[in-house]
Amino acid sequence: MQSAIQTPPGFMAWKEIQSLVGSIKTRSLVARPTSIEQCLETLVYCRQNGMTICARGAGRGYGDLALNDGQALLDMSAMNRIIEFDEEAAQITVEAGMRIIDIYQAVHHRLLTLPASPTESHSSVAGAICANVNGKDAWRQGSFAHQVISLKLLLASGEILTIDRSHELFNAVVGGIGLLGIIVEATLQLKPIPSPYVEINRIPVPDVDALLETMARVELTYDAIVVWVDAYARGRRTGRAVIHTAKWLEINETESQRRDVLKAGYERLENHRQFGLALHERFGPILSLMLHAQRPMMNLFNRLYYAGGELLAATGRSSNTELFLRFAFEASFTVPPAHLVCGPRGYTVQLTFPRSGAREAIVELLGICQSSPCPPVTTILRAHKSDNCLISFSEDGYSLNFEFHPKKNSEAASREAVDRLIDATARRGGKIHLAKDQVLRPDQFYRVYPRYKDLLKIKRQLDPEGLFTSDLARRVGIDPVLNQQRPEKK
Numbered sequence: 001m002q003s004a005i006q007t008p009p010g011f012m013a014w015k016e017i018q019s020l021v022g023s024i025k026t027r028s029l030v031a032r033p034t035s036i037e038q039c040l041e042t043l044v045y046c047r048q049n050g051m052t053i054c055a056r057g058a059g060r061g062y063g064d065l066a067l068n069d070g071q072a073l074l075d076m077s078a079m080n081r082i083i084e085f086d087e088e089a090a091q092i093t094v095e096a097g098m099r100i101i102d103i104y105q106a107v108h109h110r111l112l113t114l115p116a117s118p119t120e121s122h123s124s125v126a127g128a129i130c131a132n133v134n135g136k137d138a139w140r141q142g143s144f145a146h147q148v149i150s151l152k153l154l155l156a157s158g159e160i161l162t163i164d165r166s167h168e169l170f171n172a173v174v175g176g177i178g179l180l181g182i183i184v185e186a187t188l189q190l191k192p193i194p195s196p197y198v199e200i201n202r203i204p205v206p207d208v209d210a211l212l213e214t215m216a217r218v219e220l221t222y223d224a225i226v227v228w229v230d231a232y233a234r235g236r237r238t239g240r241a242v243i244h245t246a247k248w249l250e251i252n253e254t255e256s257q258r259r260d261v262l263k264a265g266y267e268r269l270e271n272h273r274q275f276g277l278a279l280h281e282r283f284g285p286i287l288s289l290m291l292h293a294q295r296p297m298m299n300l301f302n303r304l305y306y307a308g309g310e311l312l313a314a315t316g317r318s319s320n321t322e323l324f325l326r327f328a329f330e331a332s333f334t335v336p337p338a339h340l341v342c343g344p345r346g347y348t349v350q351l352t353f354p355r356s357g358a359r360e361a362i363v364e365l366l367g368i369c370q371s372s373p374c375p376p377v378t379t380i381l382r383a384h385k386s387d388n389c390l391i392s393f394s395e396d397g398y399s400l401n402f403e404f405h406p407k408k409n410s411e412a413a414s415r416e417a418v419d420r421l422i423d424a425t426a427r428r429g430g431k432i433h434l435a436k437d438q439v440l441r442p443d444q445f446y447r448v449y450p451r452y453k454d455l456l457k458i459k460r461q462l463d464p465e466g467l468f469t470s471d472l473a474r475r476v477g478i479d480p481v482l483n484q485q486r487p488e489k490k
């Protein structure tokens with residue numbers, strides 16, 4: 001790379017950028033391109049000035065995977081147009097920065113849905129591809145990788161490659177956390193649905209055996225599932241949970257009726273989100289303070305939540321009809337969302353384990369949580385299906401998503417418990433979701449993702465100067481040009 005410092009293009013400016021809940025604060029030269037030409041211009045500028053680039057979608061990952069402190073960020077949020085919608089084939093081609101919720105707004109009233117959508121509906125398509133996200137339908141529809149038909153990748157050389165599912169780079173780029181190039185466009189497979197409604201059921205299960213037996217049954221007949229787990233229940237109650245299931249319903253409505261009902265649904269989602277944010281703004285500090293008594297408080301909350309589930313089941317009110325939107329995107333368990341309540345010192349760990357031995361895994365992982373001075377504030381279980389991506393979180397098994405809020409005086413002991421969770425996961429061949437990670441160290445990353453070597457091999461061919469990187473890549477030790485001289489942070 002040359003070292004001459006030039007003036008950045010007009011659409012680039014130095015800005016403070018922080019992680020989702022503000023625990024990581026960075027400063028980057030941010031470009032917000034509106035065209036592929038401006039993406040190229042950014043590449044040229046960065047190469048000429050010895051800077052690295054990290055693409056950023058909507059910045060809805062929890063940690064540092066879309067941060068690049070002291071270097072360039074390519075904010076793709078303005079590249080958010082639909083390029084083509086082939087309704088007959090149920091396929092949509094969009095620019096990289098288009099958000100999941102925008103795709104719903106474009107196609108859901110036409111009785112199409114986008115499987116594998118994460119709860120964070122504001123995530124962008126390219127962000128979902130690069131982190132290979134999963135939805136509440138993951139064991140049935142697979143990860144986001146399964147929904148991608150093809151994508152266009154802008155390489156460090158300036159060349160644009162079209163990569164379809166049969167291309168040798170497909171499984172490296174999908175899930176590749178943006179290290180191989182900039183995704184500028186993607187074509188996704190949508191799924192026909194009978195209506196935008198689902199029947200929702202809440203099934204309380206008293207222990208881990210009932211949990212796994214019921215999961216095996218509901219996975220056969222339902223379309224989406226998410227499980228609230230009481231991580232505080234011990235002994236014979238270990239694994240006590242409430243399983244939330246959803247099944248698509250056939251409901252006859254005209255398109256204009258669907259449009260109206262969905263419009264109200266989107267508004268409600270947005271109101272709910274704003275309400276959660278407002279609540280957090282007003283009462284966040286109090287809620288966070290209350291979390292100092294998290295063990296008794298969350299223990300009580302979980303008991304009440306489970307008892308509520310039992311009461312609904314006993315009185316025959318455990319099922320109702322809802323818009324799928326609500327089931328998929330409203331983090332209906334907690335308002336405001338747990339990650340906000342957990343605040344800057346909080347973090348999330350989502351880990352997988354295979355179906356065989358799932359009982360032992362759940363008992364061990366929950367046991368580790370209970371031995372921690374700060375057990376998780378929320379614990380969610382999902383079922384998954386594997387894919388072939390080099391860096392893939394998905395496997396045939398289950399995941400547990402823990403939201404931690406360590407107290408200041410027990411941060412080290414809490415971290416020690418998290419290390420034991422990671423060790424127990426690696427021992428079983430499980431994975432840690434990079435979209436949510438901010439704790440993995442290089443030794444842990446290499447154990448969990450041994451195929452990182454294959455990714456780096458490809459990276460050295462496509463991006464020999466190491467143009468594309470991120471704070472996460474540096475943290476987990478997969479920035480191949482770590483020792484290279486970088487310009488000083490401004």
Ligand SMILES: Cc1cc2nc3c(=O)[nH]c(=O)nc-3n(C[C@H](O)[C@H](O)[C@H](O)COP(=O)(O)OP(=O)(O)OC[C@H]3O[C@@H](n4cnc5c(N)ncnc54)[C@H](O)[C@@H]3O)c2cc1C
Binds near residue numbers: 136
């Ligand atoms: C409340 C909440 C709920 C969530 N629920 C789920 C869930 O259910 N399932 C799940 O799997 N995840 C979930 N997530 C995580 C989130 O969906 C993912 O992190 C997703 O990747 C975020 O998308 P984004 O557009 O914000 O990506 P960013 O965070 O901006 O980026 C993610 C990665 O993609 C890369 N990238 C982005 N755009 C491009 C591009 N154009 N070219 C190349 N690389 C690019 C970035 O460099 C980074 O490595 C949740 C997050 C939150 C906050």
